[in-house]
Amino acid sequence: MLCGAMTYTGRFAPSPSGALHQGSLVAALASYLDARAHGGRWLVRIEDIDAPRVVTGAAGLILRQLAALGLRWDGEVLYQSARNACYRAAFDTLRAAGHVYGCACTRKEIADSLIQARGALPVGELPYPGTCRGGIPGGRPPRAWRLRVPPGPVRFDDRWLGPQCQDVAHETGDFVLLRADGLWAYQLAVVVDDAAQGVTDVVRGADLLGSTGRQRVLQRLLGLPEPRMMHVPLVVNALGQKLSKQTGAPAIDTDRPLAALAAAWGFLGFAPLAQRGSGVAQWLQDATRAWAARWKIAVRH
Ligand SMILES: [Zn+2]
Incomplete structure (x- = not known):
């Protein structure tokens, strides 16, 4: 399943440029389920390195949304702005x-x-x-x-x-x-942080597929481990644009967490889960089991 004795470590790394929307939830959910299905750790990293794009309060809002959806992370949240x-x-x-x-x-x-x-x-x-x-x-x-x-x-x-x-x-x-404006490039920060956090598996949206090659180049030159990659399909709007705050994607309605999770689950190609009770905890447990079956992940505890 995993090489050597390395503990599966995954991460969700949003930029705090706005609230979580259905597109970012798909990436968060896939990354969460893959970590839990492997019996691994799931970290959250706030990619607030691009100061001009950071929206005040967005990081806190994203963390509250994740908590309301039952997506509980392990350890401390890492902020890129503190890692110069x-x-x-x-x-x-x-x-x-x-x-x-x-x-x-x-x-x-x-x-x-x-x-x-x-x-x-x-x-x-x-x-x-x-x-x-x-x-x-x-x-x-x-x-x-x-x-x-x-x-x-x-x-x-x-x-x-x-x-x-x-x-x-x-x-x-x-x-x-x-960069000319004195900011570190995204590629460098990601590679340094993934290594520092012991990330073994990156599960993220397919919009970032094109940056993987650059990250591999940096990992090889710096002698850092190369995490396994999984790029999940990208949610687009009717115009074919990636969902984002800029393209007017609405924030996740955390008053209806199961509906938001089920929509992301369906987008990932899974059949609806039978609703047992009303809690997100049970739903996430069932989803983790279905994810493990889909990817033939044998969980070792
Ligand atoms: Zn030049």
Whole structure:
């Protein structure tokens, strides 16, 4: 079931940019059930590193919503905003090993050089063309700090989606670790925190599938363990957009916790559970058993 004697440790890591909605609940529930089905630990981490996106009071609200839904976490909640020194230490390790370089390019310069090289801008996030890889041209000061991404594809198995292959060097290029605004990049913080918290299994929404390759690259360069991955389907609205506060997703109604849980459960492809009593505790126990059966998880106590 698990390699070695490592205790299954999963986590739910919301950004406090708003209340939990049906989309974030799907990821939270899947991650919770997988941890409980393995007899493991389930941690909550508040990813409040991107200060401009943090909404005051949202972290507390999310924790109260999880509690009302019966999704009880283990241990202390970890706040990324308190972990600057840990991200700095990982950054310094990478830099000392020659994996980091300064970059003076603005977004516009990156776009211009991509248009020049490829004739058009690629869709989505812009890959970095490597302009400053051999030193910043013209002696300008660095704005951001980038990781020198090793060439070659990154392969990993996704428990939901199957074998994956991402060519980070080609698709993303040398990505930013320390942003021009002085904030640590999401990828670095996630990798450092997953290792620090002993996370063995990441279960999260498929919107984050594309970042897994970058996280694997960082884990390998830093000599950190590579958690098993499971990316669950993403809830989208009628326009095909990911549910979020920005696309107007309503907050979970915690006055009706069973209805919210059942909707997330159905979205994950499971048949409704027989309602035994009215409590979320019983419902979650039944759901954990069905999840274990679906993924053939043999629980060892
Ligand atoms: Zn540059």
